[in-house]
Amino acid sequence: LDYFQKAAQVDPRYAPAYAGLAACYSLLGSAPYTELPPKESYSKAEAAARQALTLDESLAEAHLSLGYSLLVYERNYANARREFERAIQLRPGYAQAHDYYAYYLTAMGEMDKAIAERETARKLDPVSPLLTTALGEAYFQNRQFDLAIQMAQKSLELDPTYPVSMINLARGFEQSGNHAQAREIYQKLVGLAPDDPGGLSLLAHEYAVSGDALGARKIEAQLEKMRSQRYVAALYIALIWTGLGDRDRAFQWLDQAYDEDCEYLVYLSTEPMADPLRDDPRFPQLLHKLGLTSRH
Numbered sequence: 001l002d003y004f005q006k007a008a009q010v011d012p013r014y015a016p017a018y019a020g021l022a023a024c025y026s027l028l029g030s031a032p033y034t035e036l037p038p039k040e041s042y043s044k045a046e047a048a049a050r051q052a053l054t055l056d057e058s059l060a061e062a063h064l065s066l067g068y069s070l071l072v073y074e075r076n077y078a079n080a081r082r083e084f085e086r087a088i089q090l091r092p093g094y095a096q097a098h099d100y101y102a103y104y105l106t107a108m109g110e111m112d113k114a115i116a117e118r119e120t121a122r123k124l125d126p127v128s129p130l131l132t133t134a135l136g137e138a139y140f141q142n143r144q145f146d147l148a149i150q151m152a153q154k155s156l157e158l159d160p161t162y163p164v165s166m167i168n169l170a171r172g173f174e175q176s177g178n179h180a181q182a183r184e185i186y187q188k189l190v191g192l193a194p195d196d197p198g199g200l201s202l203l204a205h206e207y208a209v210s211g212d213a214l215g216a217r218k219i220e221a222q223l224e225k226m227r228s229q230r231y232v233a234a235l236y237i238a239l240i241w242t243g244l245g246d247r248d249r250a251f252q253w254l255d256q257a258y259d260e261d262c263e264y265l266v267y268l269s270t271e272p273m274a275d276p277l278r279d280d281p282r283f284p285q286l287l288h289k290l291g292l293t294s295r296h
Helices: 002-010 015-027 036-055 060-074 077-090 095-109 112-122 129-141 145-158 163-175 181-190 195-208 213-227 236-246 247-259 264-269 274-277 283-291
Strands: none
Touching: 002 015, 002 095, 002 112, 015 036, 015 195, 036 060, 036 077, 060 077, 060 095, 060 264, 077 095, 095 112, 095 129, 095 236, 095 264, 112 129, 129 163, 163 181, 163 195, 181 195, 195 213, 195 236, 213 236, 213 247, 236 247, 236 274, 247 264, 247 283
């Protein structure tokens, strides 16, 4: 972020600098990073992307960042799709464009198409741990947990320390009922980053669904305390209460996540970890507010 800002200062008409700023701000507001509140990060990401496109409409990277902000922050799904498709039109061989388009398709519940886009991205860049584990994420959202695990493992062969792959592997194990391996990976993640809210919430959810309610509640209290000192996504606390089976508190925190403009909410229609809430009337009401319908 610092270097992209310096580049824009050196040459205020250098469009790729603004595209880079947009990409950084998008990541800073996204799970599992969530270093900035979405209202701050995505407003800056969208502004930077639009500035880049004002300078150079043909910049595929800027279309991607704008499309992602439109998808997860503005929730303007039609315009988001147009931006992703424009990026692919400009650079058909740009692997990340296919990866980002898959995010849109996942939110829309078009999982077969999302998987196909992620397969295309991986073929274009087969040594990317990000794109390999991203294919696994698509399988995960489609409840093909064995394939999700396989792709996360392949990603870790490319980079044994890649945290997103570790998260995806653990989530696959958890959903497959292999709680011992899931817990081991989550504990390793928390050992590497003990103050990371995303990792803590995933470990707490694993504790909850595997019978350690006390361990889950201890982390939940820790995250609530952290919220008084820094931004901690309400979604993370909702995840813990979902695992504990307390729907009232889960929806209380999901409503807070909605008020925070949490980016990950657009994936609730397909998210397996939200399955325990699907038969509650408040779930389709939340999806309706997001402009979505349940896909499972």
